[in-house]
Amino acid sequence: MNAEPAHRRPAADPTVQGGTRVRVIVDYDICDSNGLCAEVAPEIFELDEEDRLRILDERPGPERWGTAEAAARACPKLAIALEAG
Ligand code: SF4
Numbered sequence: 743m744n745a746e747p748a749h750r751r752p753a754a755d756p757t758v759q760g761g762t763r764v765r766v767i768v769d770y771d772i773c774d775s776n777g778l779c780a781e782v783a784p785e786i787f788e789l790d791e792e793d794r795l796r797i798l799d800e801r802p803g804p805e806r807w808g809t810a811e812a813a814a815r816a817c818p819k820l821a822i823a824l825e826a827g
Contacts, residue, residue, distance in 0.1 A: 762804075763826065764801065764825070765800060765801055765824070765825045765826075766800050766802065766810055766824060767824070768823075769821045769823070772819045773795055773817075773819060773821040774819055775789060775793045775795055776818070777789045778817060779795070782809070782812050783806075783810060783812065783813035786798055786799045786806060786810055787813060807824075810822075
């Protein structure tokens with residue numbers, strides 16, 4: 743049984759879900775702005791001048807899904823989720 747809330751689950755592969763659109767979601771309540779996701783996927787995430795995380799591409803195209811997945815896996819806080827649709 744998986745009792746973890748949705749935002750704590752590793753990002754699901756949207757291709758497995760059969761979706762054609764993906765939305766990147768960050769739980770800012772648990773993000774600590776360490777910037778690891780921005781290092782892995784600078785085309786999707788960046789830290790602003792005040793070290794706040796910004797999503798640059800909230801609905802990346804399929805060519806960026808792999809990078810978005812890698813960024814989600816790199817997040818030590820499990821703050822990134824990818825939703826199909
Ligand atoms: S890797 Fe996770 S904790 Fe770090 S800035 Fe990105 S979303 Fe926030």
